[in-house]
Amino acid sequence: MFKHNKAIFISDAICLVLLMLFLFCLPTKLFKSPTSYVIEASNGNLLSASIASDGQWRFPLADSVPVKFKDCIIAFEDKRFYSHFGVDFIAMSRAMKQNFKAKGIVSGGSTLTMQIIRLSRQKNRTVWQKFLEIILAFRLEIRYSKEEIIGLYAANAPFGSNVVGLEAASWRYYGRNAKTLSWGEMATLAVLPNSPSLVHPGKNAVRLIKKRNDLLDKLVQLKYIDQTTANLSKLEPIPGKPIALPQDAPHLLNRFKVERLALKVNSTRITTTLNQDIQLKVNSILTRYNNRYRANDINNIAALVLDARTGEVVSYVGNIYQPENAALESHVDMIKAPRSPGSTLKPFLYASMLTDGFLLPHTLVPDVPTQISGYAPQNYDLGYDGAIAADKALSRSLNVPAVKMLQQYKYQRFYDKLKKMGIGTLNQPADHYGLSLILGGSEVTMWDLANTYMGMVRTLDHFNTYKGLYNAHDYDQANYIKPKQKPEKDEQLNSYIDHGSIWATFNAMEEVMRPGDEGLWEQFSSSQRVAWKTGTSFGFRDAWAVGLTPNYVVCVWVGNADGEGRPGLVGIEAAAPVLFDIFRLLPNGKWFETPKSKLKKIKVCKQSGYKAGDYCTDVTEELVPFGGEKTVVCPFHKLIHLDRTGKYRVTDQCESVSNMQHKNWFILPPAMEYYYKIKNSDYKDLPPFMAGCDANGSTNIMELIYPKNDAVVYIPLELDGTRGKIVLNVAHRNPRSKIFWHIDGEFIATTINYHQLAVSPPPGKHTLTLVDENGERLVQVFTVLDKKKKSDEF
Template sequence: MKIQIIKYFKQLSITRKVILILITILVIGYIFCLPRQLFHVPYSTVVTDRNGELLGARIASDGQWRFPPRTTTPEKIKQCLITFEDRHFYRHWGVNPVSISRAAYQNLKNKRIVSGGSTLTMQTIRLARNESRTFGEKFIEMILATRLEFRASKEKILSMYISHAPFGGNVVGLDAATWRYFGHPAEELSWAEAAMLAVLPNAPAMIHLSKSRQLLLNKRNRLLKQLYARKIIDNSTYELAISEPLPDEPHPLPQTAPHLVSRFYQERNGKYSISTIDRGIQTQIENAAERWSNEFNRSDIRNLAILVIDIRTNQVVAYCGNVNFERKQAGNQVDVIQAPRSTGSILKPFLYYAMLQEGSLLPHTLLPDIPVNINGFTPQNFSLQFEGAVPASEALARSLNIPAVTMLQRYGVPKFHTFLRQIGLKTINRPASHYGLSLILGGAEATLWDVTNAYAYMGRSLLQLPQTECSLLLADAEGSGESEVFASGKSTDTFQSGAAWQTFNALTEVNRPEEIDWKSIPSMHPIAWKTGT
């Protein structure tokens, strides 16, 4: 076959050979004329909760509110766009000859550009190229538009257009526009809202909320009338839609879990991320943090953080990195969950567990709570009192310092230091000799993230579940799983259920900061907890 083609080519005249070569070059050029990636623009960082509700976003690096591209277009905005911009969108191959001819006639008649005749596919190419509008550029857009029709489906082209269309000011794309103008996702658009957004990209610099509002309203209502005339909407829907007012001004984006959104911005910049956060729980936690912050402010304590992990799913359901994020003072924008802080007494349960597990301690083992001096180190209890002989479980529940130091001296600082590293306390990274016996009383620093994960490991051991670092990322826009940025995936089998149960059982005796006797109320749940002042 190949030989026959060569023979046939040799038999052709020079003119036909030249024509054939030119045609081949043109076909190859047409095939490869469209870049693999059309848009090379930065995107905003967008974070939602586990159910897709927006938690917050950070502006793109070029100062535009441009959310990551959509893969679908809501039905209302689709109908409005096609009716307003390109009624034959599903019947042409990127170029509508009738529209082009009509636009050319109108432009020549008026001796200026009054109509472009561009299809939605051509407008998508223009948005991607971002070149000046000339006749030569229009011809290039037509060529590339037909090529795009071969590559992508109509739905894909529509989603590309709606993701990059300008909507006035620094708002680009449907998702950013719906949140900025209406304060809700695109899937909840009313017909009036969809119609307003459909007419905005046509002249976003001339007509928008703060300029020529009446013209914008008139264009929106004309489009609604066309939708009614084409029987896309019924009479009652039309009447309700035209009575709906335009929004007064752009809405601020949600600011839920702002420290988490900032973390995603640093580590997943420009991506759309579905987090493991439950927005309902997150809101409750943030309200609780604000109430306690008001109390603590009296003692000049201005920063606090809360991390909530669902033990069974091993996912973070609430992430409150600090309070008063918007104030930009007193370190309120610092994510305390990720910041190393003194461990205080929070490591005592781990020492208790370790000694139980190796058999060198039992819950009722008596420990001395008497004045001691260990090479000049004289630990004191918070109460400045001494209890004599105290059962180990009670010493843990009451967080007595002297028994804890005695336990660490018996167990060995190097061995406990190794244990803490095994359970994921990464910031305890100096030699054991650097900390000494003060390691158990706050002589080291750890992050709330690491400490909470370590306690979660212990809790998951009781449920016979894998002991792995909890996750923050449920999926991204492409539906892929969590990123190693947010969960290392490393597994540990350090904790065994027997000693873990004994440890938690002792911690249920910790006095709660409540004025009531919680044990006398049947509806109150037992809680194992530990303070770490």
């Protein structure tokens, strides 16, 4: 009895071991070979692909297999596929008889399931291996469904040369998605795994055609197709040499390779958010402009289109891909490359100052020669307006007003805001950039720039959606892969820039142009409203154009990947035409709604753009952002006292108060006035003081335009080697006045009307004293550098 029980126990144990071996004999992952990186458009069509690391074209496992391929491969390889459990004993016995008669292997009798096992194991074909294939085929049938099994076969079967899998074969031999192949094309591919060497340009064509036609006849017998379809399919040509796969988004493909793990994507294939039609058309537009610009040795161009409604990438062209010419560096993804942004950050400053109560939309800002600690910004046209409305300074992209505005706002505050809004390339402390931050003194990427503008668009778009609140996720980066789920709303009372300020900024950006380039505007006019901004980096190295509507943000960059500057490489001439050609591809939509509940109607001085004070003569009501309530009242309108004739200014020391006229007057500081009245003929000069009146305590009479107080200047050598001169420039309220010039207490000259003087003082610190004919004095200090110190200071 004991021996009997022991035998039962041993047999049960053996059975259990065999069962465990059977259950765990199949690897968790059958195929471990590397796969190609593949990106598809939102409609599922192939955009770009790269060869796998082992040199094979092997696409990742597809979600489904075309019905035509299923029918063809089952008819050709395993007609009882859906009725057996991994092994077709009928086919196997028939194969054994054929092999015995032929005294060699002429038929294997393997099912598709067994072939998958063989492909995954890559072992020599022996009787023992055949037995293992049978066992593993049974196990495979238990784990996977029939549809999954045929999917594994379609993805891993060899199709000749270095092509593995149906999808890779379809693109390499026919240049199309497998789902679009005809019966003749699909039958051709179905016979290849059995004889992959048949695909060879110029060879084996007759054999391949015969095998295909035999399969088509078999499909007729099995009633998959009719005879007419088979006859027409036999007339189709077989593939010649392999076709190059599409490379319509190669830079996004490379980006996906780098970011795949961070994105937590398991497969090397993704369906992107890109619109294939727009992507192809943007590629075409950029290629056309690139061909034109290369005549000027401008070799690279890139464009990014974002859908503000969904936060998704619509088009991604990191460069015009020209791998045949390595010198062009077309492999560099300029969407990710840090570059100088030129003037493209100016709208962020304007919007920030509106939000934080530093100015109103039309507030006058200074536009005069400026030198700040050796830094001397200049406008693109090298001219000055004296004073200009902030929105006009933005639309004309004037540099000096932008620097003056940043000086007022503080570059440290602006630096912090840019980082919060998504500019991720500010790797140095704020002091490293200083005031040059607003003129392109930092680096940004197209990706960050476009995403930051999209954050502003989304904020304004969602004004009604969130009932006046803000969603922190509006500034999230765009997705180029469809997210599995939308981020939850994170509603907040405040944002980096408020609704009203964004609305005012976009209004100003609708009028963007540059002095001297107004004629180009007509080339860009279109039926849809677009807010846009151009930018040009120092040395003509980068040309930018950024445009936006409620639905889209478009960013264009033109230049050379190696940083070489080229004449004519400016935003409005090189990038803006591309921008508007792209916008013509995009559907129109309504303009932004006015966020009335986030705007406040206040009285504004029409002449200065400031909040109206008691002395403003022309007052209007305007809708301004809430921050406008914190702005100062107009500093340029003042009450002055005139004699009874109205010709002279007076004080109570020389005129009875009862005889005075009291008038409100628009008075700019002398340096601003000097340039302002050149372009504004209606500007009224202050009347002179009546003889004998004491002007002490009155508005400043003189202002030194250059050099500013405590300025450091350098006097260069002329071409002939002699020491040059610096031109001192002063503004006086009375254009007919006479000024006496003194340097270090020594009289040097007298000027009348036109107050400029060329001098060549020696290196060192100097005191400049100016005295007008009425005894008004202006004393300032400047330092002249020695030639040897130039390289240390500049």
